[in-house]
Amino acid sequence: MNANQLLAQIREKAGYLCIGLDTDYNSLPKFLLEKEYPVFEFNKRIIKATADIAVAYKLNLAFYESLGVAGWMSMELTVNYARSHYPEIFLIADAKRGDIGNTSRMYASAFFHNLDFDAITVNPYMGRDSVIPFLEYQDKWIILLALTSNEGAEDFQMLKTNNRRNYLFEYVIKTSISWGNTDNIMYVAGATRPEWIKKIRKIIPQHFLLVPGIGAQGGNLEEVSEAGLNERCGLLVNASRSIIYADITNKFDDAARKKALEIQREMEIYLKRKKIL
Secondary structure (H helix, E strand, C coil): CCHHHHHHHHHHHCCCEEEECCCCHHHCCHHHHHCCCHHHHHHHHHHHHHCCCCCEEEEECHHHHCCCHHHHHHHHHHHHHHHHHCCCCEEEEEEEECCCHHHHHHHHHHHHHHCCCCEEEECHHHCHHHHHHHHHCCCCEEEEEEECCCCCHHHHCCCEECCCCEEHHHHHHHHHHHHCCCCCEEEEECCCCHHHHHHHHHHCCCCCEEECCEHHHCECHHHHHHHHCECCECEEEEECHHHHCCCCCCCHHHHHHHHHHHHHHHHHHHHHHCCCC
């Protein structure tokens, strides 16, 4: 999926919502636990309830890998279900991979060839040769960690570089933009730092940003949208727990849809304000 195809979906759905499937086995409604793959059953109902609203789903791999083979199967079943029923949906593997070239090539094969994700989050700390193997796949994306929402982001990302002219996260962005283009590289920019999203947007005015951190993590959608929207939207804003755990009864999918609609309707206001719709 290229950027124009992603934008077409954003316009059609009047929103730029990415739903995070951070599906914790221990938080599932009890009635699902009798299923062979309860995590998949949960995901399937969430996707079915929200696929006409969300433009993307982001699967955080920790919640799947922690369950061993059953978790990996749940992830694979989730991807296959989304692909077969909603092929227009943008699927993100939130894997935060990053290793030497040969290893990265195997990661890329796992998530782009075997699992058919559209995008994968990548840690750029090891440099260009650890990232390039992911860019060898046509119509696939990497989402580089630039500025994250966690408290520990201050430890490294905010260090000054180049004789104190740039923060490290700015240097990462400026260095990496030549590795690909606006059709295959996005950047993570945490929602709890909207003032920095403005700075990032000045460096990369045309790239898409994946913005986690609204909802349970405290980010403000209006502030993020004001800081990050460009003339073709350029944002995917992720919400996870606030949507998928809006309710834990057998009506959890209805509650998730209601919460997703609330966010989408607010996004529609900002898209119209920006004259994208």
